[in-house]
Amino acid sequence: MKRLWIEEVLQYKGKEAHVLGWVANRRDHGKIIFVDLRDKTGVVQLVFTPNHKEVYAQAEKLRSEWVIGVTGIVNSRPEAMINPKISTGELEIEVTDLEIISPAKIIPFEIETEGREISEELRLKYRYLDLRRSRMQQNLINRFKTTSFIRNYLASYGFIEVETPYLTKSTPEGARDFVVPSRLDPGRFYALPQSPQQYKQLLMVGGIERYFQVVRCFRDEDSRGDRQPEFTQLDIEMDFIEEEDILGLIEKMLKELIEKFFPNKKITQYPFIRLNYNEAISQYCSDRPDLRQNKNDSDELAFAFVVNFPLFEWKEGEKRWDAVHHPFTRPQFLPQETLPELITRIKQAPHTIMAHQYDVVLNGYEIGGGSLRISEPELLEAVFELLGHSPETINQQFGHLLEAFDFGVPPHGGIALGLDRVLMILLNEPSIREVIAFPKTGDGRDLMIKAPAEIDEKQLRELRLKIIKDN
Ligand code: ASP
16 A cells, blocks of 8 residues: 555545554553554554454554554544644544564653753764654754755856865865875875865856855864864855845845745844944954844844955964955955055055955854955965965965966855854754754764774775874
8 A cells, every 4th residue: 555644644534544654652541552653744643442453462562663554544533632732633543454664672762852851972872863853853854945945046046056076175264174095196185175165266267157055064173062073054156246246145045045934033134234343343342243132032033244354364373464264355455456556565564454255143153254256366376475375385285276367267256154053043953963964072973873983904004094193
């Protein structure tokens, strides 16, 4: 018989239905056994009575989380037994046939609850069980709806999604790289991208004009509470644009997304507030201020764009200039300033230079950022020089980009949103781990699959690697 989703059972009143799923719980009422059966679409009550003797005897064995299949008649429940909490609450299936497909050991924690009372270590160790809880299912469904919406929205504006490599070369985005040793070229390493920054700019040189990607980024940072070593960005790049084109695109996308899938949420102000970096610092002592009117209201969304950042910051510890965003960010020209004059100012007065950079802030979190880019090779070289790169390292690390810019480059810019963080806020979750199927702990471990792990001697030899043990 054809499998019905549990939500479809509603249309089968008085008829026979065949459903599959997990035993959510079993209640023995002497002569009658009730089982709540769960699939990804919901829960339905099964009734086993001694009228169907063999099936009834088997049902006595059932325990939570066993996988079963049943066939039975869909009956209306007596008025007093209707359960308004579940969508199939007015029905039950009187089981005539039961198949036990896969028994389950005793589950290490409750699945029927939201799971907030359970230690996170235990939840992550048994993540595949944790994912069965309705809250986690809803989070993943909403995540999928969000990325689907974004893909359609951007496609309707002429963007295409392009995949860029994960095995690549280091990009300077301010964090440490994860590296992957090359077997075919011993002693050389790929780096996992901290973001597809250079590739997306090269796609602009490649004439793609409107690019986006829902993409994994990798940053090897020391454990910092809510960070993940790999996280997902919505990455965007487009050509022939002003800052406002990008901000307008993003704010409209977020507004439409929220109206469609998160209708309980109220956006405090639309269009979003534009706040100068200096104002943010002087008024709120933060470049990501929480602008909610009522901070206890979990449904308020206070977005802001922070704009007009300085291009460089002085790192006192290291006694050097660093890029506030990244070195590809476009400086703002003063009125009438020529390119040679700007390059001189980079050398002589870097602190005076403002950037075409913007951050997106939501309820006190930085949820994204981006910039217009430098597309003049000599300007990019001047920035790299100020940041302390020698001509050789510039050539070695960024030669491809400088060369590409010699072949006809449109002015371009882009942005990246931290999707995990956006979802965390929209779903009222306290951590991004709640919106990622298989997250890592704060110190970068996967407790379920047990990564990172040692590799065997043979693999090490193939890679010509030796492990230096700490004393
Ligand atoms: N690549 C930048 C980042 O990951 C975003 C951008 O400038 O588009 O923060």
